[in-house]
Amino acid sequence: MENDILLKGDSLGPEYIFKTLNHKYGTWAYLxxxxxxxxxxxxxxxxxxxxxxxxxxxxxxxxxxxxxLADIPFGGAKSGIAFxxxxxxPAEKQEIIQWFAYQLKPFLIKHYIAGPDVNxxxxxxxxxxxxxxxxxxxxxxxxxxxxxxxxLGSTGYGIAEAAKIAAKxxxxxxxxxxxxxxxxxxxxxxxxxxxxxxxxxxxxxxDSSGAxxxxxxxNYEEVVAAKKSGGSVTAYKNAQKLIGQxxxxxxxxxxxxxxxxxxxxENNVNDIKTKIIVEGANIPMREHIERQLEDxxxxxxxxxxxxxxxxxxxxxxxxxYGEKEMFKLINEKISTSVQKVLEKxxxxxxxxxxxxxEIAALKLLKP
Numbered sequence: 001m002e003n004d005i006l007l008k009g010d011s012l013g014p015e016y017i018f019k020t021l022n023h024k025y026g027t028w029a030y031l032x033x034x035x036x037x038x039x040x041x042x043x044x045x046x047x048x049x050x051x052x053x054x055x056x057x058x059x060x061x062x063x064x065x066x067x068x069l070a071d072i073p074f075g076g077a078k079s080g081i082a083f084x085x086x087x088x089x090p091a092e093k094q095e096i097i098q099w100f101a102y103q104l105k106p107f108l109i110k111h112y113i114a115g116p117d118v119n120x121x122x123x124x125x126x127x128x129x130x131x132x133x134x135x136x137x138x139x140x141x142x143x144x145x146x147x148x149x150x151x152l153g154s155t156g157y158g159i160a161e162a163a164k165i166a167a168k169x170x171x172x173x174x175x176x177x178x179x180x181x182x183x184x185x186x187x188x189x190x191x192x193x194x195x196x197x198x199x200x201x202x203x204x205x206x207d208s209s210g211a212x213x214x215x216x217x218x219n220y221e222e223v224v225a226a227k228k229s230g231g232s233v234t235a236y237k238n239a240q241k242l243i244g245q246x247x248x249x250x251x252x253x254x255x256x257x258x259x260x261x262x263x264x265x266e267n268n269v270n271d272i273k274t275k276i277i278v279e280g281a282n283i284p285m286r287e288h289i290e291r292q293l294e295d296x297x298x299x300x301x302x303x304x305x306x307x308x309x310x311x312x313x314x315x316x317x318x319x320x321y322g323e324k325e326m327f328k329l330i331n332e333k334i335s336t337s338v339q340k341v342l343e344k345x346x347x348x349x350x351x352x353x354x355x356x357x358e359i360a361a362l363k364l365l366k367p
Contacts, residue, residue: 012064012364013076015041016111019053020103022096027083029100033111034060034076037364040110041077042067042311044117044140045100045124047093048260051080055261058283063311065304068360069337072315077112079104085119097124101131114138115150115314118260121186122149139314148317148326150310156190156258157327158309158334159280163191163254164198165338166276166301169346178215178252180204180274182244183259184233187280187307189224191258196220200254204247205233211247212239248272257284264289272298279303287353294351302353304360305341309334 013034020029030053033041043063056078064076081100085093097120104112114128115138125138126145132138141147148154167174179200181188184207192202201217209232212218218239226236234241248255248264251273257263258280264272269289277293278301279285285293290300309330316326345355 012061014057014060016107017053017057018104018107022099025083025096027081027096029079029081029103030056031079031104031107031112032057032060032077033107035064035364036075036111038067039073039075041112042074042115042314043076043078044115044310045079045081045120045128046117047081047083047085047096047119049082049084051082056080062282062304064364065357065360066308067311068363069305069341069356070308070312070333071363072312074113074311074315079114093124094127097127098131101128101137105132108132108137109134113314113318115310116140122147122151136318139317141317146317146320148313148321148323150186150313152313152323153190153193154313154326154330155187155307155310156280157194158312158330159187159191159256159258159278159306160194160198161309161331161334162301162306162338163195163200163256163276163278165335166278166299166342167254169339169342170276170299172253172275175199177201177254178203179254179256180247180250180252181280182206182247182255182257182263183281184227185259188256188258191256191280192220192223203252204242204250206244206247207233208244210234210244211242212236213242213250214239250274254278256280260284262286269293274298277301278306280307282307290353291351299342300352301338301342302356304353305337305356308337
C-alpha cells in the first residue's frame with residue numbers, strides 16, 4: 001500500500017518520523033518530515049480524532065511535491081494530533097497545542113515550520129509560537145503577530161484559480177459551469193466565494209450535517225448566513241436537502257472535494273458524473289481512484305497542484321509580504337503550475353498526478 005511504502009521510506013523520504021503520547025488525554029500526536037531538499041519541512045497541524053501516522057505520512061509526501069511544484073523553498077512535512085476539539089473545551093485544546101509545540105521544539109524552524117490545518121487556526125498558531133519562543137516557528141498567525149492568517153482564504157483562492165484554468169483547458173466557460181463543493185469550512189467557504197465572484201454557478205455545497213442543491217445556483221451570502229444561524233448549510237431554506245455523500249453523485253461540470261481525505265473511494269467512484277475534479281482537500285482519493293476517473297475522461301487536478309495556495313501564502317508570510325502581494329503570488333504560481341501539468345499530461349497522454357510528480361522530482365533530485 002502507498003502509506004506503508006511511505007513509512008518504510010523511499011528515495012525521497014521520510015527523513016524524520018516523530019510520535020508522542022499525551023498521557024493526560026491518551027492522545028497520540030505525529031510529525032512526519034518527509035523531505036528537506038528544498039528547505040525546512042512545511043505543513044500544517046491537523047487535529048482530528050482519527051488521524052493516524054499513515055495519514056500524516058501521506059500528507060507530508062503531498063507537501064513535498066506541492067512545495068516543489070509551487071517552486072518555493074520549503075520541504076514537505078505534516079503534523080497530526082488525534083484529538084477531537086468538539087469534545088473538549090477551548091482551554092483543553094490550547095493545552096494540547098502548547099504541549100505539542102513543546103514536544104516539537106528540537107525540530108522547529110530548521111527542520112519544521114508549522115501552520116493551520118483541519119481544526120486549527122490562527123489562534124492555535126499564536127499559542128504554538130508562544131511556546132516555541134519564535135514567531136518563525138509557524139505561519140498562518142494573526143495579523144498582530146505579523147501573520148497572513150489562512151482565514152484570508154488563500155487556499156480557497158488558489159483552488160478557485162485552478163478550477164478556472166482547468167475549465168478553460170477542458171473547453172468549459174467558467175461563467176456557465178455548474179460546481180459542487182464538498183466541505184464548507186475555511187477552504188470550501190472561500191472556494192465558493194471566489195468562484196461566485198467569477199460568475200460560476202455553485203449548485204451544491206455540503207458540510208458534516210448534509211448537503212444542499214439548487215440547479216439554478218446557491219447564493220453565497222445566504223448560505224453563509226444560514227450556516228452561522230443554524231450551524232449547518234442545511235439551514236439554507238431555498239434548496240433541496242441531500243445526504244452529504246450524495247454530493248458526489250451530482251451531474252455537475254466541476255466537483256471540488258474540499259474537506260477530508262479519501263472521500264472519493266471504491267464505494268462511490270462509479271457514481272461520479274462530473275467532467276472535472278479539482279482536489280481542494282489534501283488526499284481526497286487514492287491514486288488508483290484518480291486513474292480510474294481519468295480513464296473515464298474526467299479531468300483531475302491533483303491536490304499537490306490545486307490547493308497550494310495555503311503554502312504559497314505561508315511562504316509569503318515567511319518573507320514578510322502583505323495581503324496584496326500574497327494573492328498576486330498565489331495567482332501567478334497556481335496559474336503556472338496547473339497549466340504546465342495539464343498541458344504536459346495531455347501532450348504525453350499521462351495521468352495528471354504522474355505528470356505532476358515527474359515535474360516535481362526534477363527539483364527534488366539530491367546532488
